[in-house]
Amino acid sequence: MLISREMVLDQDIGLNATLFGGDMMSRMDKVAGITASLMSRNRRFLTVKVSELVFHSPVRAGEIIEFYIGITRQGRTSLTLQLEVQVYEPVSDQRRDVTSGEFVMVAVDEALQPEPILWKPEMVQVAEAAHRAREGRAKRA
Numbered sequence: 384m385l386i387s388r389e390m391v392l393d394q395d396i397g398l399n400a401t402l403f404g405g406d407m408m409s410r411m412d413k414v415a416g417i418t419a420s421l422m423s424r425n426r427r428f429l430t431v432k433v434s435e436l437v438f439h440s441p442v443r444a445g446e447i448i449e450f451y452i453g454i455t456r457q458g459r460t461s462l463t464l465q466l467e468v469q470v471y472e473p474v475s476d477q478r479r480d481v482t483s484g485e486f487v488m489v490a491v492d493e494a495l496q497p498e499p500i501l502w503k504p505e506m507v508q509v510a511e512a513a514h515r516a517r518e519g520r521a522k523r524a
């Protein structure tokens with residue numbers, strides 16, 4: 384499921400004339416938080432774990448990045464998301480993989496203690512269907 388698109392600006396560029404990796408991690412973490420909120424009625428989420436973060440190819444200023452998510456685990460107080468980031472080139476309509484990673488988000492109460500996730504089943508279904516369709520397209524390509 385496509386969650387958001389962003390533009391990479393000159394000000395985001397690091398020493399190698401490419402997007403700083405920490406900037407990408409921050410953007411992905413925010414997308415994971417937004418996704419958790421979209422999928423539930425909980426007010427707060429904390430990131431408890433990030434794993435298998437891989438930078439596949441560098442991103443340059445002026446490029447548009449797209450954030451796709453798949454829900455890989457629906458726990459009691461946590462959800463696990465697979466995030467895929469791609470650069471989208473509108474002129475050629477081409478995409479390339481740039482970063483991927485797994486994020487575990489925990490729903491927490493006001494005291495920042497874990498609380499049960501109040502799922503929005505309709506949103507989860509939409510996300511799952513979009514993820515399956517995307518995986519199907521990737522296998523056929």
Ligand SMILES: CC(C)(COP(=O)(O)OP(=O)(O)OC[C@H]1O[C@@H](n2cnc3c(N)ncnc32)[C@H](O)[C@@H]1OP(=O)(O)O)[C@@H](O)C(=O)NCCC(=O)NCCS
Nearest residue numbers: 429430431432457458459460461462487489491495496497
């Ligand atoms: C998130 C936090 C409240 C969880 O507390 P906790 O004592 O580990 O809570 P629990 O053991 O009850 O686990 C809560 C959920 O997190 C999951 N979890 C905890 N540690 C995990 C880990 N290392 N990997 C994967 N999942 C984990 C548990 O499986 C559980 O999910 P479930 O209910 O769906 O099965 C606590 O670890 C915390 O505050 N961490 C800091 C978070 C933070 O500040 N993030 C911002 C980064 S600076």
